[in-house]
Amino acid sequence: MRLVVAMTGATGAALGIRLLEALGQLGIETHLILSDWARATIKMETDTSVEAVRALATHTYSARDLAAGISSGSFRTDGMVVCPCSMKTLAAIRIGFSDNLITRAADVTLKERRKLVLVAREAPLSEIHLENMHYLARAGAVIFPPMVAYYARPTSVDEVTNYVVGRVIDQLGIEHNLINRWKEDQTPVRVNGHRHLAEADDWLVNNHR
Structure with missing residues (x-):
């Protein structure tokens, strides 16, 4: 299985890192795109270096590399996850503004009718945010705010992170045992x-x- 994973500058870098770790453990081929602000957020929010994050993926790309294979629909993938997804990126995807590899790969994912999961990180949400999410949901994307599952009675941030990542992986139809259901x-x-x-x-x- 081959997936595109993108990380933007929204808070929640730990979610993207844990997703890459989990997909690697499951033997999934990953194509990682890091935005400039994703790199900055990784440094601000985690103790993991950008180089270590890149090493978790099978292939990595600069967000400026619009000539990458994943920018074309003829490059076959099984889907894409933007985790975390900023409201700027979500808005750009909504209008088809493919000015970088993240938004272009997402545009390709939608037009090829592949699974696109957007782990949208923002609160509270404005009417603009909600309209953008509604439009993308109708276009086929999965809007996945990383909510806390209180019924799972988490006792640490790691448990919350694992649960969110497990549910994101569920959206891709991949079997795993990351969470208690x-x-x-x-x-x-x-x-x-x-x-x-x-x-x-x-x-x-x-x-x-």
């Missing part, structure tokens, strides 16, 4: 005290009619 492993869940899943279901039915 709701009720699949029958892990006990705390509802009104310590209860097992079946008991929690009974409690919800009896108390929320």
